[in-house]
Amino acid sequence: QVQMVESGGGVVQPGRSLRLSCAASGFTFSDYGMHWVRQAPGKGLEWVAVIWFDGSKKNYADSVKGRFTISRDDSMDTLYLQMNSLRAEDTAVYHCARWFGNSVYAMDLWGQGTTVTVSS
Amino acid sequence: QTVVTQEPSFSVSPGGTVTLTCGLSSGSVSTNYYPSWYQQTPGQAPRTLIYTTNTRSSGVPDRFSGSILGNKAALTITGAQPDDESDYYCVLYMGSGIWVFGGGTKLTVL
Numbered sequence: 306q307v308q309m310v311e312s313g314g315g316v317v318q319p320g321r322s323l324r325l326s327c328a329a330s331g332f333t334f335s336d337y338g339m340h341w342v343r344q345a346p347g348k349g350l351e352w353v354a355v356i357w358f359d360g361s362k363k364n365y366a367d368s369v370k371g372r373f374t375i376s377r378d379d380s381m382d383t384l385y386l387q388m389n390s391l392r393a394e395d396t397a398v399y400h401c402a403r404w405f406g407n408s409v410y411a412m413d414l415w416g417q418g419t420t421v422t423v424s425s
Numbered sequence: 426q427t428v429v430t431q432e433p434s435f436s437v438s439p440g441g442t443v444t445l446t447c448g449l450s451s452g453s454v455s456t457n458y459y460p461s462w463y464q465q466t467p468g469q470a471p472r473t474l475i476y477t478t479n480t481r482s483s484g485v486p487d488r489f490s491g492s493i494l495g496n497k498a499a500l501t502i503t504g505a506q507p508d509d510e511s512d513y514y515c516v517l518y519m520g521s522g523i524w525v526f527g528g529g530t531k532l533t534v535l
Binding site: 349400 | 426463469476521524525529
């Protein structure tokens with residue numbers, strides 16, 4: 306079954322760190338670029354970060370640049386998001402999403418998400 | 426800072442046709458932005474509907490179609506059904522590995 310399952314969310318104090326994981330199965334993970342997309346409570350979707358299929362490039366939204374790091378371990382079929390210096394405004398459900406690939410600049414498969422709450 | 430604009434809400438009668446749009450705060454949306462569309466119901470993961478302006482994702486009914494209308498990307502639902510009541514988001518590829526979501530449109534079918 307083709308799917309992605311996020312984990313690692315929780316309640317964390319402002320300024321602390323958290324690492325999210327996204328475990329992929331049912332497809333060749335190393336063939337695909339991957340995104341993180343988040344949704345704050347009652348708000349819309351926000352693109353967070355992308356990593357190319359081979360890990361050669363990474364990009365970030367301005368709102369997380371310098372604080373978040375996207376990475377991947379193809380041997381584990383897992384995507385990560387290291388989140389440092391967390392702020393209250395980072396509170397959201399974080400989804401991983403698969404990049405269609407090649408010249409199709411869209412997401413085609415989504416995980417259910419993991420919830421991050423930043424609060425003292 | 427580029428803002429991607431969508432109607433906050435829209436209403437359509439069952440069986441009716443509705444067109445949701447996706448624009449830019451400055452400039453026009455063209456196929457070069459590779460617009461894509463996603464449907465989301467509360468508490469669920471997004472579902473991909475349309476990519477590269479007008480290509481339907483696998484399993485998406487043909488009542489959903491994408492296009493460029495004037496200076497915006499558009500998602501048209503023809504013959505709306507109650508199950509289509511959802512939030513709809515567009516995404517534009519801004520180049521240089523950056524994507525931007527619109528604020529979403531809450532569609533009511535009644």
